[in-house]
Amino acid sequence: MADATHTNPAPGGPSRRTLLRGAAVAGGALVTGAALGAAPARAAIEYDVVVVGAGAAGMTAALTAAKRGLRTVVVEKAPTFGGSAARSGAGIWIPNNEVILAAGVPDTPAKAAAYLARVVGDTVPVDRQQAFLAAGPPMISFVMRNSPLRFRFMEGYSDYYPEFPGGLPNGRSIEPDQLDGRVLGAELDRLNPSYIPTPAGMVVFSADYKWLTLSTVNLKGTEVAAACLLRGTEAALRGEKPLTMGQALAGGLRAGLLAAGVPVWLNTPLTDLRIEGGRATGVVVSRNGTQTVIKATRGVIIGSGGFEHSAAMRAEFQRQPIGTSWTVGAKENTGDGIEAGERAGAALGLMDDAWWGPAIPLPGEAYFCLAERTLPGCIMVNGNGVRFVNEGAPYSDVVHVMYDRNTPSAPHIPAWLIVDQQYRNRYLFKDIAPLLPLPDSWYDSGAAHKAWTIEQLAQRIGVPAAALRGTVTRFNGFATTGKDLDFHRGDSAYDRYYADPAVKPNPCLAPLWLPPFYAFKIVPGDLGTKGGMLTDARARVLRADGSVIPGLYAAGNASAAVMGHSYAGAGSTLGPAMTFGYVAANHIADTV
Incomplete structure (x- = not known):
């Protein structure tokens, strides 16, 4: 496992890791790293919570914080929202959620705990595993009650190791139900496109692709294809703009933020964290060409994704051959949040690994x-x-x-x-x-x-x-x-x-x-990297000595994955990302 002391010296000069540390300003600096040498911040804005990244982790965190009564803003590097989640099939692995229980899935907390422990092994602390399993079901319920999102059981999509104790051959994964994109209004044009566009005139769920692959040789495949076409026709007759999979997930979360009055600032990359007295008190972003300080009176949540498109980080931390052209992760995922966290003292873990395929x-x-x-x-x-x-x-x-x-x-x-x-x-x-x-x-x-x-x-x-x-x-x-x-x-x-x-x-x-x-x-392709800042069961970012960096939280691929080096089932990326975004926001709200 790579950690915060890992170095990779370059011939004739200091390593990227050394440069990052050398950039940190001692004694409770305003900002660190990349902001040094840049134009001074010329504006200051204040919120209770600043969320970095408008993907599944960030938008779930922001929705939770807003519904807990906290003034919240989301900053996003890309010109679109949704990140890698919007590009994905949007399977979500959350044991014991209300959707699968209503569908008759024979899950129990004991089964889920036994299964996850066997899949993950000793690479992730038990309390983090328990926090994921405990908070996942209420997170799904919260999202359904505070956004237009509804979910479907992906029947038959087996857990990845169904023979392990607690594994379910019929699966635990869910995916978003059909969403009418009109709920987004003008924001629909700013939704990150899907990795593989849905065939024109059809409404296709992730679970349908199994059968569409077989549609010329299998009766059920033919029936599924016909059903996809019928859904598309019906949606067109109703004047809808149907979204499914990652488009529905990202669109539904964004619609929830619109209803909650949470601003999402696109084209606003993170420059660095604001650190005062060892505490994260805000962020520095580039907005409209201006270095802008956004103060966070309660906390900062990093949900900015992984580093799959950073050639330097992949070369430093991961095995060769590796590159940035084999990933399907969002192109803006260059590890900015991870590097900012490291400059603030965060320890890193699982940096050698990814959601490979x-x-x-x-x-x-x-x-x-x-x-x-x-x-x-x-x-x-x-x-x-x-x-x-x-x-x-x-x-x-x-x-x-x-x-x-x-x-x-x-x-x-x-x-x-x-x-x-x-x-x-x-x-x-x-x-x-x-x-x-x-x-x-x-x-x-x-x-x-x-x-x-x-x-x-x-x-x-x-x-x-x-x-x-x-x-x-x-x-x-x-x-x-x-x-x-x-x-x-x-x-x-x-x-x-x-x-x-x-x-x-x-x-x-x-x-x-x-x-x-x-x-x-x-x-070796991937859906994104899975290494990042080490966090505890409350999604708080940790230093190398195990102490907490006050005010700083991380979720999604900006944090070291709760799945460790393995993969429990379809949606083992999005399920924990959304869950720990929810956990982080609730912890901030619960902390006076």
Whole structure:
């Protein structure tokens, strides 16, 4: 685990970490770090609570603070609100919330605690785990009662380790219900766009994508596609602007802030924290070209996201190869809040980790693979042409294996997803319908390759032909028997979520036999980084000695994740982000 003492000296000069510390002003300075040398602040404004970041964590925190009677403002670096949450599928993992209990999910606090403890291990203090589990359900209830958001149970989306004690094969995740974007008025134009736009004329929920992938070969898939089209038609007839997934989540939270009278200042990046006598008493932002001090009489909550788009921070803290082009996180996430917290004395944790997932580096933007690597008729191989992982395993685990096993003699980055024409004939791939050709740009960029034999394909991607042929032959035998003796693909209920129920005996396994064959380059993508400021069970930011920095709170990817190095289920990013934003605001309100 990286921490606040980690350094990475640059040849011939001080490290970024040393420069950050050297910038801190002793003795209760007004501001630290980046603000030094800048034009002096020419304006001062006062609120009870200043929230940095208009993503899910920040907007939940701001809504909570406002409803507790605190004068609250949100400052956001981007010209849009919503951050990475708005780009996402918006699964939310919150055990024992009222939505899943009403749907009959057999959850209990004891089951949830046992499961989370097994998933997280000893990397996160028990009191933080308990705080998340205790505050999550009332947070969901609070959001529904103070915004237009409503939620749906994502039935069947298994916990990622359903075989663990307390794990649920039918899942605990929820997602936003359909929201009419007209509730946002002019603010709708300032909603951060989705990572993958919804097909025109359709209203699609995150849980629908599993079936849309199978819509040409599965009756339920066809029915789901028809239902998505019907929802879109009905919304159009009503004159609505339907939002789902991350668009609905961000839009609903913003609508709640509008109703509560909370200002959200866009294009207002954080310059630094205001620290007086060791206490966070406000922030310095750049607003309309002016360095502006915003005083916070009660507290500052950092919800500014991770550092996935900071090349310097990724190079310092994370394993190589790494870069900023493989992430799907919001482009404004460059670690500003984390660095400001560190300058104020915050300890850091989990900086080496991220919400990883196998990604294809397509031209323009990487594509985060979910169903594509689980569906029958595909395998993943390393640079030696050998399988190395259960392709259907939780996406974070797959990338951990890629890094753990990546060596010069056995390269695992990039890896390759190999499929045959039968696979392409049956399944949606990204947004490319079955039977339709892949874009030429995919081939031109090297992200995709195509050949009429396995041996030719091996040559094109630079792996040993005999090894790849042997790997395919062995896997085809497993597909015939339905048992993956090497990596147990299909044994877990999670593996089968994105599988094809029409394929027998194992819905995750089918032989690769029909030419032409395709290979897709696989790199370590992510939904965002998961390291940041260490916080306690009340979301207060901690120093390296465990003491609290008074007045300073963090939630979301600006803080070290309560999930540790693992991932409990769909929505393990957003669930804790919203929960600890809620916890932070309530603690401020409860503290005199």
